[in-house]
Amino acid sequence: MTGIPDTVAYFNGEWVPRSTIKIDPLDRGFYVADAIYDIGRTFNGKSFKMREHIERLYRSLKFVRIDPRLSEEEKFDISEECIRRNEHLRKDVGDWHIWQAVTRGVAGFRVYGVPPTVLIQCVPVPFASYAPYYQNGAHIVVPRTRSYSSQSLDPKIKHYSRMNFNLAELEAHDIDPESWPVLTDENGNLTEGTGYNFFIVTDGVLRTPGDNTLLQGITRMAVIELAERLNIPFSEEDLQPYDLYTADEAFLCNTPICVLPVTKADKRVIGDGKPGPVTQQLLAAWSDWVGLDVVDQMERYAADQTTIMS
Numbered sequence: 001m002t003g004i005p006d007t008v009a010y011f012n013g014e015w016v017p018r019s020t021i022k023i024d025p026l027d028r029g030f031y032v033a034d035a036i037y038d039i040g041r042t043f044n045g046k047s048f049k050m051r052e053h054i055e056r057l058y059r060s061l062k063f064v065r066i067d068p069r070l071s072e073e074e075k076f077d078i079s080e081e082c083i084r085r086n087e088h089l090r091k092d093v094g095d096w097h098i099w100q101a102v103t104r105g106v107a108g109f110r111v112y113g114v115p116p117t118v119l120i121q122c123v124p125v126p127f128a129s130y131a132p133y134y135q136n137g138a139h140i141v142v143p144r145t146r147s148y149s150s151q152s153l154d155p156k157i158k159h160y161s162r163m164n165f166n167l168a169e170l171e172a173h174d175i176d177p178e179s180w181p182v183l184t185d186e187n188g189n190l191t192e193g194t195g196y197n198f199f200i201v202t203d204g205v206l207r208t209p210g211d212n213t214l215l216q217g218i219t220r221m222a223v224i225e226l227a228e229r230l231n232i233p234f235s236e237e238d239l240q241p242y243d244l245y246t247a248d249e250a251f252l253c254n255t256p257i258c259v260l261p262v263t264k265a266d267k268r269v270i271g272d273g274k275p276g277p278v279t280q281q282l283l284a285a286w287s288d289w290v291g292l293d294v295v296d297q298m299e300r301y302a303a304d305q306t307t308i309m310s
Helices: 050-064 072-085 087-092 163-175 218-229 241-245 277-290 294-302
Strands: 008-011 014-017 035-043 046-048 096-103 117-124 138-141 179-184 190-193 197-202 205-208 234-236 249-253 260-265
Touching: 008 072, 035 050, 046 072, 050 072, 050 096, 050 218, 072 087, 072 096, 072 117, 138 163, 138 249, 163 179, 179 260, 190 197, 190 241, 197 218, 197 241, 205 218, 218 234, 218 249, 218 277, 241 260, 249 277, 260 277, 277 294
Parallel strands: 138 179, 138 260, 205 234
Antiparallel strands: 008 014, 008 117, 035 046, 035 096, 096 117, 179 190, 197 205, 197 249, 249 260
């Protein structure tokens, strides 16, 4: 595959080829990032935790006072229909991201009550972006760029105002081109990555930052659910770079990657430098949960797939 297939998408009440979608330059989502989004995915063509993703989307919309003019149930039904309409293309791509976006619409400053821009689309899970890291582990860099203060912008909102994430990725790339940034708050506590949460394991205990400074990730909650099923001790707490450097294991998690091992942080080896046993246990349990070997799928489709932005 050399690019994103031209799937059918829902755009402002109509089903259209994704390639024909045009965003007005005066759309507030375009020129002031006045937009909310969420991304789910399928496994074997079936949506996973779709309702949880839509509920989070609507919490964000409510907080920023954008009316999508669709109920949560309507959004759910349209999202499932989007998957069905594109099923004939899935054999070539493996599985889909279900990408939801709602902007405040075309309006000037301080103008509200206009029709929102509403988009639901299927795009391939970018397996080629992630597959190389499951065997040897990903690398983390803790950049100088910070997470937004929760006093300025609540991290529970899933929004498009992400310049700090862009800068963190650039900074991490300068240090280690293969790295994934994990940011800190104004107090130096680790928070989250640029679209993913993270966990460490110390003496068999799964540890992760509390959700007062990060997005409440659907996959993060799924990992916690799996840990409870597997009787893995779990703790939410403030974590500093010291805790990451001295951990036995570390991993990242989000919708496309599920559970991704980490073996280096700021060029320091984590544990023995290999994906750890708790990480592997969680990854195996995830595969059982969704009914397919997620690593095998990553590797099979990565061979035919160019890197696509997630």
